[in-house]
Amino acid sequence: MSVAPSPSVSAERVRVGLVGAGGIAVVAHLPTLKALQDRIEVVGIADLDADRVAKVADEWGIPGRYESVDGLIEGEKPELLIVCTPPSAHRDAVLKGLRSGAWVWCEKPPVLSLAEYDEIQAAESEGGPYASFVVQHRFGSGAATLKKQVQEGTLGRPLVALCNTLWFRPHSYYEVPWRGRWDTEGGGPAMGHGIHQMDLLFEILGDWTEVTAKAEALDREVETEDVSFAIVRFENGAIASVVNSVLSPRETSYLRFDFQDATVELEHLYGYDNSSWTWTPAPHVAADDVERRRAVESWSPEENIPSSHKQQLSELLDAMAAGERPRASGHDGRRTLEFISALYQSAETNRTIRREDLAAEGIYYTGMHDANFIYGSSRLAEASPSSTDGR
Incomplete structure (x- = not known):
């Protein structure tokens, strides 16, 4: 299908459909849009x-009210379409917007798959329209400062990293029908929760080359995993561990980067500012090299820009005005999805998966899961009547 030419983005306000x-x-999203x-x-x-549309539209003063993407596009001709549906509806809405x-x-x-992502990329046009995805944690000033230091080699080579998304979702969370299912959510915490921290990990350290993973459903009544562990190797030689959990009562989002000359840590929950980061010089730097110690310690940006939907959307609007591909799209939007696909493939096949071996066909291209692999099988066996008290 041919792609309609992108409407010119004028100096006037951009027309947005939600x-x-x-x-x-x-x-x-609505607070973000109001702020901008x-x-x-x-x-x-x-x-x-329709009742929900009316309620939200009344509350936020939105004139156009529709029960379908098609109606919204036809009736309002938005220049920017923001998609906030459950994951299984993303593909169709994004493609309709681009087209x-x-x-x-x-x-x-x-x-829900690399195949769907590639469909979206094929519907983009040079200079726009482009599709970008919400990964707001890479857009704070702390992340920008660390990325610049890595690019300039200020901290030495990256060696070791930790990326932990340790969250808690009660059993009732999965009473929402589309959650915890492969066909509607596409995966468990690796897909729907840890994706933010993993995206920031890749934003800082760059492309990954291989992953070895384990995943299981230990406690929640879900089709997918409720916890996963992975060991990741990067093109620059660094090695990272990645943990995604919805079983962790003391919740935290934690990233740690160990370089030759410093450790950089970020701990928060659902968003950070500069105060969430710490830079610690290595002993040899603190003791022997005053200039390098100053470079390591003087990390604080001139501005304190929190990670936020607002910051990402601001950059997206700038890209629209310039007719340039925004961040969190194209290659670096696909990178995290490739990793998640490889994580599930590694966990389900008990093999190390190399990025170069990802195929443009097969189970882990058209989906994230082999239906023959059952998560939680050991837990389910222990809970079955035949396995207890000799019954």
């Missing part, structure tokens, strides 16, 4: 639930 009127739209109202105008919102000529900003996870 797809999905649920929690993430109300909690994150000097640059955007929300012209319409769509959701299958109408709108740029698209879609919530995580991007889509």
Whole structure:
């Protein structure tokens, strides 16, 4: 199908349409859009639930109200379409937006497979429209400062990293019908929770080359995993461990980067600012090299820009105005999805998966999971009547 030419982005406010009127739209996106109202105008919102659309539209003063993506696009002709639906609806909404000529900003996870991601890339045009995905943690000033230091070699070579998303989701969380299922969520905490920290890990350390992983459903009643562990090797030689869990009562999001000359740590939960980061010089730097110690310790940016939807959207609007591909799209949008696919493939096949061996066909290209592999099989066996008390 041919792609409609991207509407020119004028100096006036960008016309924005919102797809999905649920929690993430109300909690994150609508406050963000209001904060940027000097640059955007929300012209319409769509959701299958007409009552919800009316309630949200009334609350936020949105004029256009629709029950379908098609109706929203046809009725309002948005320049930017923001997709806040459950994951299984991402592909269709993103493609409809791109083919109408709108740029698209879609919530995580991007889509349910690499095949779907490639469909989206094929629908993009040089100079726009492009599809970008919500991974707001790479957009804070702390991450930007560390990335610059890595590029300039200020901290020495990267050697070791930890990337932990240790969150807690009660059993009731999975009573929502689309959660914890391969066909509607595409995976467990690796796909829907840890994706933010993993994206930031790759933003700092670059491309990965291989992954060895284990994943299991230890406690939650889900089709997917509820915890995963992975060992990752990077092109630059660094090695990282990655843990994603929804079973951890003391919740934390923690990244640690050990370089030759410093350790850099980030600990937060759902968002950070500069105070969430610490830079620790290596003993030899602190003792012997005053200039290098100053370089390591003087990390604090001139501005304190928190990780946020607002910061990412601001950069996306800049890219639209310039007709340039935004960050968190294309190659570096696919990179994290490739890693998640490889993580599941490694866990289910008990093999190390190299990035260069990822195929453009087969089970882990068209999906994330081999249906013959059952997560939680040991837990289910222990819980079955035949395995207890001799019954």
